[in-house]
Amino acid sequence: MSNSAAVPAEPRRGRPGYDRRGALEVAVRVFNEHGYDATSMGMLATRLGLSKSAIYHHFDSKEHLLEAALDEALGGLEQVLDEPGARRGTQTARLTYVVRRAVEVLVDRLPYVTLLLRLRGNTAVERAALERRRRFDDAVSALVRAAQVDGAVRADIDPAIATRLVFGMVNSLVEWYRPTGPEGARQQAGGLGRSPIVGAGQLADDVLALVLDGLRRR
């Protein structure tokens, strides 16, 4: 869970008085609205209700904000691979588990994962994050290959390509999905129109249905 219990969303009620994590949460939201590069420290300050220099009390630099956010996203994904469901069972079960959990992590840490998925590798921090992400992809790719050898997954698609296509679909969720619930679908900056309303569980079901069996009716 990336949010503790019932933390409010934007500028805290009452006085600001941010801690590191609270400031990060708001910053990441703004990064995702405008893009990391297009977001200035001035914009962050405005959204936080602080002066620019106050931000530097919490983070050494703009890039440190990015680094902290990316770690949040990558940590979540990497953990999935260590969970029992990803390490035991048939290859197909393991693969299914990882895809489902990846959707859940993505939804749970949506802003952090969104930021991760939009990196261009402009700096050392960004490149290190992309490298961690690549290692995750490689692990999933090995799962797909194993499932093919098992005979449970079609072997006429290259496993590396299948992995990229499947995670292309999963990752694209950050472009439109907004959690439902008390405050779901609140703001939709830069969006492509209203999100269909669906919970995280149903979403994972849909993704897996499509990935495993496709659109065509039989």
Added chain:
Amino acid sequence: MSNSAAVPAEPRRGRPGYDRRGALEVAVRVFNEHGYDATSMGMLATRLGLSKSAIYHHFDSKEHLLEAALDEALGGLEQVLDEPGARRGTQTARLTYVVRRAVEVLVDRLPYVTLLLRLRGNTAVERAALERRRRFDDAVSALVRAAQVDGAVRADIDPAIATRLVFGMVNSLVEWYRPTGPEGARQQAGGLGRSPIVGAGQLADDVLALVLDGLRRR
């Protein structure tokens, strides 16, 4: 075809002497490497082998460069919907046609479409492009719905969600696919590792196989 016959790629051989289109082609490549916002006119000038002010001879502003590039991408996609294959035949055939052609357009105009897919909607130009893209999505969504009514496509997934998932997969191609052929897979800026080697036709086949029938063997 977005490239005329055998046009070289980066700084032309011999003297620069760019025309509007040649300059745009290089600029879009740089935009994609670093992200539009992170790309300065100075960086463009260096890559073009020109001074900053020379760029302003071809384009009024940085945003005009973006606008021209986005039009290239959107024009290609919108055209697909007008082609006979998208307008005649069974709903499933029409849907299949549109997905396949979308993959082809994406590959053919890869840099332009890549730029389009990374917009955040920061400016009026960007928002207008996102709106054109949304209209394309809506048209495809209508096709999915029609195919469901027809009974050829599973009806247990919301058509808007199915469309987003399918095009999430298609659009994710810009993150890793590099055309094969004489000069395929040349540079891979900001990449996630080497691309699997595959032609555009095979790629469209793989996407459609996955989208229509899924990974699971039967």
Added chain:
DNA sequence: GTCTATAAAGAGATAGAC
């Protein structure tokens, strides 16, 4: 933990010569 003030660099864009 926050502020004002400011430094230093880089941004997009223009003027005018060749």
Added chain:
DNA sequence: GTCTATCTCTTTATAGAC
């Protein structure tokens, strides 16, 4: 079609007070 020189504004970041 390209150049040098320059304007103006914004950027990230720091200094030092409260």
